[in-house]
Amino acid sequence: MRKVYVHGKARTAWVDSGAQLGELYYAIAKASPKLAFPAGVCPTIGVGGHFSGGGFGMLLRKFGLAADNVIDVKVVDPEGKLQDRKSMGEDYFWAIRGGGGESFGIVVSWKLDLFPVPPTVTVFQIPKSVKDGAIDLLTKWQELAPALPEDLMIRVMAQGQRAMFEALYLGTCTTLLPLMSSRFPELGMNRTHCNEMSWVQSIAFIHLGKRATVKDILNRTSSIHAFGKYKSDYVAQPIGKSVWETIYRDWFTKPGAGVMIMDPYGATISAPDESATPFPHRKGVLYNIQYISFWSADGAAASAAPIKWIRDFYAFMEPYVTKNPRQAYVNYRDLDLGVNEVAAxxxxxxxxxxxxxxxxxxxxxxxxxxxxxxxxxxxxxxxxxxxxxxxxx
Ligand SMILES: Cc1cc2nc3c(=O)[nH]c(=O)nc-3n(C[C@H](O)[C@H](O)[C@H](O)COP(=O)(O)OP(=O)(O)OC[C@H]3O[C@@H](n4cnc5c(N)ncnc54)[C@H](O)[C@@H]3O)c2cc1C
Structure with missing residues (x-):
């Protein structure tokens, strides 16, 4: 069940839940290179679970979450009846667009609003080492990135002794350059960093690298060959430079150390009220942190150090992230936060x-x-x- 039907004129699509994001993006671009849909970065993410929990990627600042842009669904309810938006009622429809998978029914297919994108977008990936000023750049990025024009998304991957600044801009290099030199001159971005391409090519480029072709996003087998544990946080107040120094000095050098992926919010994702959908991380959020630790072989021996690292690091981060509650993203499921119990x-x-x-x-x-x-x-x-x-x- 993984068909995608795109209605270019109406700017909508129906996608079956078994499709992966790469298949969805490919079908949209094939029907119209001028259209796109805002969802996750990895082409092998399944539509079913992803949309159920929200779903965000490089277009989140321009068009919001995937779930924000679901306009109808076909779902099998707990009694086995097939329902659509009209028959299920607005409360149920509200819940299944962000309330997490496997709680309310089995969504069979989703109707999506699609959005116009320019024929040329620009991607850059600029790695900076701690010696090259990564910590100062990261400290500035925290308040800068959520306040940039909505056409520009700059996220950061921090790992080892470096930070990778990765961006998608909905426009050409010629218009991006003056924007970067006025807003973030410290990054030193210049024309040699620009990679101009179509939006669908940017999906392949960002996840699979420079040499990947658009057809590569149809591959249903993940390119990530590792086990992993994920945790998440939201940041509402910028983290101080001295804390970043401690993170790089004391945490990214420990055995089992993993990666922090930071996605800035602001603009469209932050516009709706907290209660508009089940996903409440809207106004006031500067960015989301995804912590990942990896290991390459099954079993306790290989996983012990990475799991210890991610749990200890999460405990260290507590004073610097949202509080009461400490917020987390449901699509980065974390059973450390608690599991359901059945009362006697x-x-x-x-x-x-x-x-x-x-x-x-x-x-x-x-x-x-x-x-x-x-x-x-x-x-x-x-x-x-x-x-x-x-x-x-
Ligand atoms: C490598 C990787 C990269 C990722 N990148 C991003 C990213 O860029 N942005 C982001 O927001 N998230 C990202 N995620 C998280 C991702 O959104 C979640 O893991 C999501 O749950 C994946 O959905 P799935 O259908 O592939 O997984 P599954 O494990 O199959 O599903 C997750 C849950 O949803 C339920 N479910 C699945 N299909 C349906 C359905 N049709 N109806 C009802 N319930 C259903 C399942 O039963 C399960 O409980 C990433 C995850 C990985 C592993």
Whole structure:
């Protein structure tokens, strides 16, 4: 179930849940090179889980989350009935666009709003070492990147003793250069850094490298050959330079050290109210941090140091990120935050145990999600370690 039907004139598409993002992007660009859809960076991400939890990538500042741009769905509800937006009602439709996969039903296909993109976009990737000033650049980037024009997204990957500044600009190098020299001259970006291409080529370029072709994004096998543990945070106040110095000096040098990927918000993703969709990380968020630790062989011996690193580093970061609750992104599922429990004598996941992780992913929207769950799936048929529990009456 992975067909994609693009209606170029209406600027919409229906995509089946089994499709991967690369297949979706490819089909859109084939139908019209002037159209795009804002979703994740990796072409092998599955549409089903990704849209269920929000879904963001290099177009997030221009067009928002994938889930923000879902306009209809076909879903099999807990009673086995096929529903669409009209028949399911707005509460249910609200919940399945960001409330996380495997809680409300099985989404079979999704109707998407597509967006115009220019024929030429520009990508740059500028690595900076700590010796070349990576820490000063990162310190400035935190407030700069969320305030840039919405056509420009600059994210950062920090690892080892360097930071990679990676950008997608919806325009040509000629218009990007004056913008960069006025807003971020310290990065030293010049014409040699510009890679001009179509939007769909930028998907292949950013994830698979310079030599990748557009057809490579159709490959359903991931190019990442590693095991990993993911955690996430949101930052609302810039982190001080001395903290970045400690991170590079003390944390990126430890055994098992992984990577921090930082995606700036601001502009379109930050515009909706916190309750407009289940995804609450909107106004005031400067950027999202994704922490990843990797290991290459199965088993405790290979995973011990990377897992210890990511857990200890997450504990260290607590004072510098959002608080009460410390927010997290549901698509970077983290069972360390808590798992569902079934209270004695009950046969459904308990709402109070779910709050431990649910309020981090959804803030105040967790209660509404649990109320929708109680209405549509009171027996908790769709459940896993972090599925939405039904709110007791
Ligand atoms: C390499 C990599 C890169 C990533 N990059 C990004 C990124 O750039 N941006 C971003 O936002 N996220 C990113 N993610 C996170 C990604 O969005 C989540 O892992 C997402 O859950 C993947 O969905 P899936 O369908 O591939 O996975 P699955 O594990 O199949 O699904 C995740 C959950 O959703 C449920 N589910 C799946 N399909 C459906 C359906 N049709 N109806 C109801 N429930 C369903 C599953 O049961 C499961 O509980 C990345 C993940 C990886 C591994």
């Amino acid at each position: 004598g009950a046969n459904v996941s308990s709402y109070s145990s779910g709050k431990a992780w649910g309020e981090r992913y959804f803030k105040g929207n967790f209660e509404r999600l649990a109320a929708v769950k109680a209405k549509g799936d009171p027996t908790d048929y769709f459940r896993n370690e972090q599925s939405i529990p039904p709110l007791p009456a």
